[in-house]
Amino acid sequence: MAIDPALRRLALRTLLAAYPGSTPPPWAVDLAAEGLAGYTLFGFNIVDREQVAASTAALRAASPHVIVAIDEEGGDVTRLAHRTGSPYPGNAALGALDDVEVTRAVYRAIGAELAAVGVTVDLAPTVDVNTADDNPIIGTRSFGADPARVAAHTRAAVEGLQETRVAACAKHFPGHGATVADSHLELPTVDASLAVLRERDLPPFAAAVAAGAQAVMTAHIRVPELTGDAPATFSRAAMHELLRGDLGFAGALITDALEMKGAAVVAGGTAQAAPLALAAGADLLCIGADVDAALVEETAAEIVTAVQDGRLDAARVEEAAERTAALAAWTATPAGPLETGSESLGYDAARRAVHVEGDPLVGAPPLVVELAATSTIAEGRVPWGLGPHIDGVEQIRAVAATTGVDELLARAGDRPIVVVARHAHRLTDATALIEALAARHPVTVVEMGWPSSWRPAGVRAFVTTYGASHANGRAAAGVLGLH
Incomplete structure (x- = not known):
């Protein structure tokens, strides 16, 4: 036809x-x-x-x-x-x-x-x-x-x-x-x-x-x-x-x-x-x-x-x-003159949204362990985490399923550990790794995904950012005293 x-x-x-x-x-x-x-x-x-x-x-x-x-x-x-x-x-x-x-x-x-x-x-x-x-x-x-x-x-x-x-x-x-x-x-x-x-x-x-x-x-x-x-x-x-x-x-x-x-x-x-x-x-x-x-x-x-x-x-x-x-x-139809907003608008909002349980200030420079997480098709591969917001702090990326507790403890030495994750509660390997670390070492968790009721026993602090944007990462670094 x-x-x-x-x-x-x-x-x-x-x-x-x-x-x-x-x-x-x-x-x-x-x-x-x-x-x-x-x-x-x-x-x-x-x-x-x-x-x-x-x-x-x-x-x-x-x-x-x-x-x-x-x-x-x-x-x-x-x-x-x-x-x-x-x-x-x-x-x-x-x-x-x-x-x-x-x-x-x-x-x-x-x-x-x-x-x-x-x-x-x-x-x-x-x-x-x-x-x-x-x-x-x-x-x-x-x-x-x-x-x-x-x-x-x-x-x-x-x-x-x-x-x-x-x-x-x-x-x-x-x-x-x-x-x-x-x-x-x-x-x-x-x-x-x-x-x-x-x-x-x-x-x-x-x-x-x-x-x-x-x-x-x-x-x-x-x-x-x-x-x-x-x-x-x-x-x-x-x-x-x-x-x-x-x-x-x-x-x-x-x-x-x-x-x-x-x-x-x-x-x-x-x-x-x-x-x-x-x-x-x-x-x-x-x-x-x-x-x-x-x-x-x-x-x-x-x-x-x-x-x-x-x-x-x-x-x-x-x-x-x-x-x-x-x-x-x-x-x-034009809207007239527009202001794009102050540079601090998003970052101030992200900081005010952070929910902290426990004492988040890590004191000595920590070892930051970012647990690998997949992204959705809607999100795409957008950078996330604390990386751009902290200087002079060692950061490593780890896959929970293949990373050993002893390996991380040896690398941390006397330094506290900050574990950064997205939707950790959905990953059995991630929750097991965090709980095992917290049982033996000072650990703070930064959850940058959707919050759940899961809280690992023994952690010094559990920080919820409600997102993983650049603003959320800066906010978390500030709460930890690293930015």
């Missing part, structure tokens, strides 16, 4: 693509000129602020209305600062601090930085209520486990960000916080009733809507009572009836990346997921990170074919394109 050129242009208006490298390739510029809705920037697109500004200007020269989106959450998920770590604490630290004016100020500062380089949509804040300590993908990206607290900080984050005329996108609807699986890798199931969702997961989304959030992002999660066997991204009951009908959301509904296995495997491919998401009520389809011109054309062709064979109503695609255009138009 031939591809109708008018339908192809309509389909392009619903697509949020990506491109490789630090400069938009010719095909990306050409597609923007043809009406492609926009692009998401990832860490591999970013060298420095001047280069990002030049890239967004090149896209905007092709299409003044192009959307440029980014996952700039602060904390553990940063793109602008992916080489060093974010100068802002993430949501978990902001929630622990529980000062909504600080949250507002941090998000206003993030928005000002994005506006300065030509980014128009921030795929943030994450407003999931993280009720599962072992959640592998949300964790420190969440403001916490209490729906009321998360809702309050959601409102402040949305308002602060949008004061800069950068659109906020609250994610991941209807709530990814109770999962113990990563939707990048599989389709997680949240086996909860609608009553539980309304009490536990939906209040932050209601707060985002009330705050005027311009966009909401779908989750590739299955909630059987709501979505049946499908992910929420493909569920009209979730997207249209619950989000738009019950919560009254009228803005742009953006999908999480369709290349993620929580969507692509169910649909039979990334491109094949596009018409399913549109039919459910999505407006702007985030294809993913690994995108080229061929995949954009394949995705557009799938949408066109679905319209031509009757699986997708052309009016639904037109509605989606109109909502996406309205999002772009909202971001085009």
